[in-house]
Amino acid sequence: MLPVRHALVLRDKTASADSSGRIPSWVQDYALYLLDITGHIAAWYSGAARIYSYSADEAVERHVSFLYPGEDTLRAKLEDELKRAAAEGHMGTEGWQSRKDGSRFWANTITMALKDEKGELRGFARVVRDFSERHERDEKLRRSRARIRPIPSRSTIAGVISGEFDRTPDVNDAFLALVGYSREDLLAGRLYWPDLTPPDYAPLDELAHEEALRFGACTPFEKELIRKDGTRIPVLVATAVLQLSPFRWITFVQDLRERDRMESIEEADVEPNQDFEEMVGSSPALKRVLRQAEVVAPTDATVLILGETGTGKELVARAVHRMSPRKHLPFITLNCAAIPTGLLESELFGxxxxxxxxxLSQKIGRFEMAHRGTLFLDEVGDIPIDLQPKLLRALQEKSFERLGGTRTIPIDVRLVAATNRNLTQMIGDKLFRSDLYYRLKVFPITTPPLRDRPEDIPILVRHFTKKYAAKMGRLIEKIPADTMRALVDWSWPGNIRELENFIERAVILTSGPSLRAPLAEIRDGATESAGGATLEQVEREHIVRVLRETGGVVTAAAKRLGLQRTTLNAMMRKLGISRNDL
Incomplete structure (x- = not known):
């Protein structure tokens, strides 16, 4: 016999069933359905209707194999899965499943055996989640062999519980580990669902209980559970009613600790190395640059820093100076692109x-200002061709004359130059002197674009969020997982500079503890950039992507592209694709 509260809810259920025959809307995250012992569908909840697009009338009494793409051995595989779930109590699998329209999705499936009080198998409960995005991301990482820690779109199912009223006769080992109880505690009757729920979450449990009785399953909701040691853990809970008399239920529990850890801006130590200022990250590409800077810094060799705009070339230059014997002497900078052509010579030499x-008076140039220190020439590719011989002579002779002067001034300067331009191509176009190029390229360092080090994006996002939140007096504690995923997926054509400006704007827009990022901006930007790309750019990006996926093996890439190996080599030369791009 059901308690009074249950009976009241059942009357509501009957009334609503009379007034509306449709399945009430449920959350799209879960597909929950029940199977009999032969694998035929016995109950089909609205979450399943959402994900698979089959109605309850279309699904009930059909064998579960109709949800899978055709395989000769499929039925035998499913029977083995159900036998294993019956023997072990539960099991989890992942694989392709089909929707009504024929489209496929990568399904994460948990199967729980349902047994009566005598231990006899009565059927199975299944919860299915669409993991297509995560699977695509994992496959991409596997193919590219990138060592990127995935940003989990969802945490895994941590526990499955079945119960009768407040008693929990069966739970899986994952749930016991989650709440810190042992199997002996369960068998001794020391595990009660109400004892696991903090008082402040009791009203949510009540609402979920009534919703499950009304519709057969409750909308998944977040709450906390009290572990045996008294600590609390965040979880996501979804419950379905198996039968009303005697009353039995099944609950799927998802551990949210990893999600909360990923969303926290304190998730990792993102403080930069003192010598490298804001050059934060842990990617192999960044570590290679830092190692190169450390190697060349103690010498007086000229350094040429190459890389796209916004990749931190000036930070590398400052790091080289800071780790050199000249670190206590001047570090003088000059952006050659920011000075009008007619004034650049006087800026350099005075x-x-x-x-x-x-x-009207004498002026000291940047070379003199940097005497015994370091001179950093940014955008060196913008120096006019007629000024380049004087710069070359100053570097070779370590002396120069001021404009309008006759006295030769000796200098002791360590030169670091940077550019985002293709100097080799400029030499071919007679825009840059080859002798100056080779004089500058004593020790080249190439800073990687942000799209080639996506594993650093979460670290940079947290770093910039903390930086600007502190500057603006904001208290921002976490970054939503969906926001972080969108930031990692965006290509950032403006590199770190664009990311930093975006995060600063996001902090300005944020009024609560969770970062509010204007994601529509980068999504709109993706549409615009895709439409504005030239055919040559699209060709180059596609070839580079295929080469990366094939590990740089030209023969394999040519086969995938449907080209002869010689044709692909010719296209690579034409588009300027080299090993550095891979």
Missing amino acids: YERGAFTGA
């Missing part, structure tokens, strides 16, 4: 009084 109209 001028004497009366050297030209308006030169």
Whole structure:
């Protein structure tokens, strides 16, 4: 006999069933359904209707094999799965399943054996989740062999419980480990669901209980469970009613600790190395750059830093200076692209009084200012061709004359140059002198674009969030997993500079403890960039992607692209694709 509260809810259920024959809307995350002992569907809840697009009338009494893509041995495999679940109490699998329209999705499936009080098998409960995005991401990482820690779209199912009213006669080992109880505690009757629920979550449990009685399953909701040692853990709970008399239920529990850890801005130590300022990250590409900087810093060799805009070339230059014997001496910078062509020579070398109209007094140039220290020439590719011989002579002779002067001034300067331009191509176009190029390229360092080090994006996001939250006096404690996933998936054509500006804007827009990022901006940007790309850019990106996926093996890449190996080699030369791009 059901308690009074249950009977009241059942009357509501009957009334609503009379007034509306449709299945009430349920959460899309879970598909929950019941099987009889032969594998035929006995109950089909609305979450399953959402994911598979079959109605209850279309699914009930059909064998579960109709949800899978055709295989000769499929039925035997499913029977083995059910036998294993019956023997072990539960089991989990992943694989392709089919929707009504024929489309496939990668399903994470938990199967729980349902037994009566005598231990006789009565059927199975199944919960299915669509893991297609995660599977695609994992496959991409496996093919590219990138060592990226995946951002989990969802945590795994941690426990499965079946019960009668408040008693829990059966739970799996994962749930016992989650709450810190032993199998002996369970058998001794010391595990009660109400004891696991903090008082402040009791109203949520009540609502879920009534919803499950009304509709057969409750909407998954977040709560906390009290472990045996008194600590609390965040979980997501979904419950389905198996039968009303005697009353039996089954609950799937998802551990949210990993999700909360990933969302926290304190998840990892993102403080930069003192010598490298804000160059934070742990990717192999970044570590290679840092090692190169450490190797060349103690010498006086000229360093040429190559890389796209926004990749931190000036930070590398400052790191080289900071780790060099000249670290206590001047570090002078000059952006060659920011100075008008006619004034660049005087900025570099200075001028004497009366050297030209308006030169009312002597001016010290950047070379003199950097004497015994380091001179950093940013955007060196923008130096005019007619000024390049004087720069080359100053580097070779370690001396120069001011504009309008006759006295040779000796200098002791360590030069670090940077550019985002293709100097080799500029040499072919007669825009850059080859002798100056080779004089600058004593020790080249290439800074990787952010799209080639996506594993660093979560670290950078947390770092910039903490930086700007502190600057603006905001208290931001976490970054939603969906936000982080979107930031990792975006290609960031402006690299770290674009990411930093985006996070600063997000912090400005955030008023609560959770970062509120304007994701529509990067999604709209993806549409615009895809539409604005040239055919040559699309070709180059596609070839580079295939080469990366095949480990740089040209023969394998040519086969996948449907080209002859010689044709692919010619296209690579034409598009300027080298090993550095891979």
